[in-house]
Amino acid sequence: MPGFELFGDAEKKEVQDVLDSGVLMRYGFDQMRQGHWKAKELEKEIQFQFKVQYAQLLSSGTAAVSLALASAGIGAGDEVIMPCFTFVASFEAIIMLGAIPVIVDIDDTLTLDIDAVQAAITTKTKAIMPVHMCGSMANLEALKSICAINNLILIEDACQAIGGKYKGKALGTIGDMGCFSFDFVKTVTCGEGGVMITNNYDYYTNADHFSDHGHDHNGKDRGAELHPFLGYNFRISELNAAVGLAQFRRLDNFIEIQKKHYMIIRNELAKLSGVTFRTVPEGGEESYSFLSFFLDDLEIARKVSTAFKNNGIDVCFHYYDNNWHYIRKWEHLINQKSLLPLSKELKDGLSYLKRKSFDKSDSFISRNISCLIKLSWTENEVVQRAKTMATLIRSNTH
Numbered sequence: 001m002p003g004f005e006l007f008g009d010a011e012k013k014e015v016q017d018v019l020d021s022g023v024l025m026r027y028g029f030d031q032m033r034q035g036h037w038k039a040k041e042l043e044k045e046i047q048f049q050f051k052v053q054y055a056q057l058l059s060s061g062t063a064a065v066s067l068a069l070a071s072a073g074i075g076a077g078d079e080v081i082m083p084c085f086t087f088v089a090s091f092e093a094i095i096m097l098g099a100i101p102v103i104v105d106i107d108d109t110l111t112l113d114i115d116a117v118q119a120a121i122t123t124k125t126k127a128i129m130p131v132h133m134c135g136s137m138a139n140l141e142a143l144k145s146i147c148a149i150n151n152l153i154l155i156e157d158a159c160q161a162i163g164g165k166y167k168g169k170a171l172g173t174i175g176d177m178g179c180f181s182f183d184f185v186k187t188v189t190c191g192e193g194g195v196m197i198t199n200n201y202d203y204y205t206n207a208d209h210f211s212d213h214g215h216d217h218n219g220k221d222r223g224a225e226l227h228p229f230l231g232y233n234f235r236i237s238e239l240n241a242a243v244g245l246a247q248f249r250r251l252d253n254f255i256e257i258q259k260k261h262y263m264i265i266r267n268e269l270a271k272l273s274g275v276t277f278r279t280v281p282e283g284g285e286e287s288y289s290f291l292s293f294f295l296d297d298l299e300i301a302r303k304v305s306t307a308f309k310n311n312g313i314d315v316c317f318h319y320y321d322n323n324w325h326y327i328r329k330w331e332h333l334i335n336q337k338s339l340l341p342l343s344k345e346l347k348d349g350l351s352y353l354k355r356k357s358f359d360k361s362d363s364f365i366s367r368n369i370s371c372l373i374k375l376s377w378t379e380n381e382v383v384q385r386a387k388t389m390a391t392l393i394r395s396n397t398h
């Protein structure tokens with residue numbers, strides 16, 4: 001996955017352009033910047049590549065998720081349904097707005113369980129946010145129809161699945177809004193950065209203003225611009241955008257490499273009786289950023305995970321025992337350990353987490369191992385790795 005593995009001359013050239021002009025900010029300074037608009041250019045590339053009308057580049061993927069929600073007017077006391085298997089950023093982005101993350105089970109897709117989503121809808125629900133974890137998607141068709149029936153907004157957290165597709169469309173363009181992260185370990189990196197994409201002009205305009213202190217970006221004089229509503233600063237810098245621009249142009253190539261490496265390992269593991277793979281919803285194509293599989297039970301998964309670590313098979317995650325990606329270890333959220341006072345609405349809204357169990361998700365995550373697919377491996381390294389993985393699984397299975 002990490003695009004940083006393949007930094008090269010293209011990234012250096014884009015950054016050098018920015019340093020030569022001296023304009024590190026994405027807005028204004030029209031004369032001084034000598035025609036360099038890296039953030040704007042990257043937004044255009046994203047729109048073109050993903051066939052989407054609007055892209056708003058931001059300072060992080062977390063900011064992208066927050067801004068997507070805020071742009072649709074979601075805030076204090078509103079409920080957003082999200083999965084219990086995701087990076088902590090997904091709930092942080094919701095909580096930051098005073099909204100309530102309603103966390104529900106996942107199924108064998110490793111993303112939102114459709115029945116659990118249905119059961120979680122209340123009069124306060126405003127949005128459903130599937131997270132396309134480890135390169136594959138939720139059943140978006142089902143979620144779309146639930147949203148249509150209940151008048152809810154669909155926001156895709158596609159931070160780990162850039163380049164994946166669903167029924168011929170780019171992930172991130174199927175819901176009302178889609179979010180990607182360009183942090184240092186993502187398939188495309190800006191160092192730090194993110195983007196919110198949409199075909200809705202109002203959401204886009206709201207995100208554009210909100211991410212820059214409310215600036216309406218009308219005219220040529222920043223000081224004279226109006227502030228139709230309150231905003232914050234979630235801008236990306238030109239330096240970060242420059243890196244991302246070079247990286248994003250290589251996306252097709254990155255996905256091709258990921259797919260090649262993924263298939264070599266998958267084909268090897270498919271020969272083993274104790275291994276099954278995650279379900280990909282009909283019409284979906286993974287981004288191949290991870291290969292995710294299930295073993296027979298928790299004990300075997302723990303043994304295999306340890307064997308991998310002890311035998312040089314790095315970047316494989318047993319998320320059941322991981323502090324950052326699964327509800328089981330989110331005790332700071334469950335116990336509301338906040339540096340600053342939380343609103344009463346949010347405290348009450350989160351209290352269900354002290355009682356709720358996630359048995360269905362446990363039954364999948366406990367047996368799951370997800371292996372990151374690196375770009376910089378040689379083919380020979382991948383073949384060797386696949387064989388070692390198969391041997392280690394075989395010797396740790398009943």
Ligand SMILES: *Cc1c(COP(=O)(O)O)cnc(C)c1O
Nearest residue numbers: 060061062087089159160181183
């Ligand atoms: C990386 C990630 C984010 C957050 O992105 P940052 O750019 O690191 O803020 C959000 N959701 C998921 C699923 C992620 O993997």
